[in-house]
Amino acid sequence: MLKQQSIELSEVVSQISKLKAKIKTWKFQNKIIGLVPTMGALHEGHESLIKKAKESCDIVIVSIFVNPIQFSPNEDLDKYPKQLLEDRRICSKYLVDTIFAPTPGEMYPEGDDLTKICPPDYLKNKLCGKTRLRHFDGVATIVLKLFNIVQPDKAFFGQKDAQQLIIVNKMCKDLNIDTEIISCPIIREDNGLALSSRNSYLSSTDKEKALILSETLKKMVELYSSGISSKKEVVSIVMQDINPDIKLEYLDVYNMDTLEPAETIISNSLVAIAAYVGGVRLIDNIII
Numbered sequence: 001m002l003k004q005q006s007i008e009l010s011e012v013v014s015q016i017s018k019l020k021a022k023i024k025t026w027k028f029q030n031k032i033i034g035l036v037p038t039m040g041a042l043h044e045g046h047e048s049l050i051k052k053a054k055e056s057c058d059i060v061i062v063s064i065f066v067n068p069i070q071f072s073p074n075e076d077l078d079k080y081p082k083q084l085l086e087d088r089r090i091c092s093k094y095l096v097d098t099i100f101a102p103t104p105g106e107m108y109p110e111g112d113d114l115t116k117i118c119p120p121d122y123l124k125n126k127l128c129g130k131t132r133l134r135h136f137d138g139v140a141t142i143v144l145k146l147f148n149i150v151q152p153d154k155a156f157f158g159q160k161d162a163q164q165l166i167i168v169n170k171m172c173k174d175l176n177i178d179t180e181i182i183s184c185p186i187i188r189e190d191n192g193l194a195l196s197s198r199n200s201y202l203s204s205t206d207k208e209k210a211l212i213l214s215e216t217l218k219k220m221v222e223l224y225s226s227g228i229s230s231k232k233e234v235v236s237i238v239m240q241d242i243n244p245d246i247k248l249e250y251l252d253v254y255n256m257d258t259l260e261p262a263e264t265i266i267s268n269s270l271v272a273i274a275a276y277v278g279g280v281r282l283i284d285n286i287i288i
């Protein structure tokens with residue numbers, strides 16, 4: 001008879017006080033603590049962050065929290081995919097030490113009566129922030145709360161959310177946060193589609209249609225490599241391939257540090273796209 005190998009599941013902690021007590025012990029033992037903040041429904045993109053954290057940290061904590069204050073009322077907060085048991089199995093594969101999965105009540109016991117972190121307008125009010133009003137106040141606030149609870153030496157974020165990464169780096173600089181922010185590359189399916197928890201909302205036809213995001217970015221890089229550096233020209237060429245049933249929210253080229261839109265594409269420019277495919281909002285980007 002085959003002997004089934006059982007992996008011990010990573011521990012789940014939902015109380016802040018319990019996690020803080022564990023952190024205190026690890027800090028006392030001089031352990032290097034790594035934090036991977038997520039909203040759960042883990043996929044290989046998240047796994048790449050966890051693997052990276054395991055490489056350089058003694059203790060890895062994965063937070064799973066669908067942060068209500070970064071969602072607008074018309075967004076998908078209520079239907080956001082939840083699969084804690086499966087997430088736990090994934091974390092266990094990488095010997096994640098603790099999953100921190102608090103309830104909204106644990107994180108926001110006083111509800112809306114809350115001190116929030118406001119990133120500067122020039123960073124938060126463009127790209128995704130143009131339509132997702134106050135999204136980045138919610139993101140910065142939860143990241144700082146997690147940092148205060150976990151006191152991580154390192155925190156791991158995906159380049160997939162490029163604007164989030166820039167805002168978190170700025171917050172750490174401005175507020176003298178010592179946590180080292182590690183940026184991890186975008187993990188894609190073989191066909192180029194960037195992995196996202198929201199891909200699970202897509203029908204198979206829409207998944208095909210969603211390839212236009214990564215294909216557009218790839219084509220823009222190719223056009224730049226072939227010698228066309230005018231954004232206007234490059235965008236007008238790629239727009240010809242974007243089907244009218246894809247609702248494009250933005251497609252633009254930005255300065256990597258200031259997120260200032262750029263008229264000329266240069267090396268290190270950030271090219272970012274957001275679009276609705278079959279009613280699902282998807283984002284992707286590439287650094288030239």
Ligand code: AMP
Nearest residue numbers: 038039045157158160161185186187195
């Ligand atoms: P989320 O659960 O969507 O909030 O994502 C948690 C973290 O995983 C963020 O830092 C994301 O940027 C990162 N992430 C999400 N998708 C990917 C991906 N395809 N490749 C790399 N990192 C990702």
